[in-house]
Amino acid sequence: MKVLIAGGRGRVGSKVADLLESRGVEVVSGGLDDGVDYLEGTGVPEALEGVDTIINVLNTRSFDKDAAVAFFEGTTRTLSAEGARAGVQHHILLSIVGVGQGDASDIGYYLGKVAQEKALAEGPLPYTIVRSTQFHAYIPVLADQHMLDGKVRAPRELIQPVELGELVSLLAEVAITRAPLGELEFAGPERFFMDDLLRGTLAASGDAREVVTVKSFGAVDVMVPRGEYQMGHELYPIRGIPLAD
Numbered sequence: 001m002k003v004l005i006a007g008g009r010g011r012v013g014s015k016v017a018d019l020l021e022s023r024g025v026e027v028v029s030g031g032l033d034d035g036v037d038y039l040e041g042t043g044v045p046e047a048l049e050g051v052d053t054i055i056n057v058l059n060t061r062s063f064d065k066d067a068a069v070a071f072f073e074g075t076t077r078t079l080s081a082e083g084a085r086a087g088v089q090h091h092i093l094l095s096i097v098g099v100g101q102g103d104a105s106d107i108g109y110y111l112g113k114v115a116q117e118k119a120l121a122e123g124p125l126p127y128t129i130v131r132s133t134q135f136h137a138y139i140p141v142l143a144d145q146h147m148l149d150g151k152v153r154a155p156r157e158l159i160q161p162v163e164l165g166e167l168v169s170l171l172a173e174v175a176i177t178r179a180p181l182g183e184l185e186f187a188g189p190e191r192f193f194m195d196d197l198l199r200g201t202l203a204a205s206g207d208a209r210e211v212v213t214v215k216s217f218g219a220v221d222v223m224v225p226r227g228e229y230q231m232g233h234e235l236y237p238i239r240g241i242p243l244a245d
Contacts, residue, residue: 068112080123200241
């Protein structure tokens with residue numbers, strides 16, 4: 001079996017690569033550092049030679065709508081088209097729980113992920129979309145993103161973080177089993193309100209920033225699974241934070 005990991009040197013992709021290689025899978029890392037540019041099409045056919053499965057964990061730091069949509073849609077269409085020409089049998093995409101809901105946030109990054117999922121579904125390859133909630137280690141970054149006027153302004157919205165290592169294992173398992181699953185969602189075993197989670201996380205690290213609870217302008221459950229989902233087992237490492245009822 002040979003797998004191309006698009007974004008294979010990133011935080012998620014590198015861990016998936018290590019796990020697959022430990023199980024005897026041949027892995028190709030495909031990203032800009034490897035001379036592969038999915039927007040320009042440079043190096044893509046060469047990276048896909050002999051590949052059975054694509055794991056797409058490409059990412060952008062842009063939250064601008066036009067830039068995010070162009071990146072996620074363009075790279076996915078290139079991977080799908082070139083993958084079909086190369087005889088790829090399975091395209092696995094990492095996405096985010098809730099981004100495709102009608103009442104989800106309209107920030108540019110999420111709209112880019114929506115466009116990416118649509119491009120994959122319209123493409124020629126059998127696929128699996130793995131939608132995950134936020135990683136445990138990402139929660140302090142959420143606090144930084146919600147800073148305004150020296151305070152963390154957190155909405156009273158539900159959040160169900162998951163351990164990154166468990167997501168890595170899931171992505172590897174989906175690749176190894178080879179059977180396209182369509183769509184599946186993955187979340188951790190505990191559900192919190194975001195303001196409580198950020199407040200408890202900052203306090204545990206000695207961060208004195210004040211967390212202010214603000215009104216949610218959308219549905220409070222948009223970023224947690226609403227239907228069937230696969231649940232991780234690892235609890236959030238900081239204990240004592242109240243769970244959402």
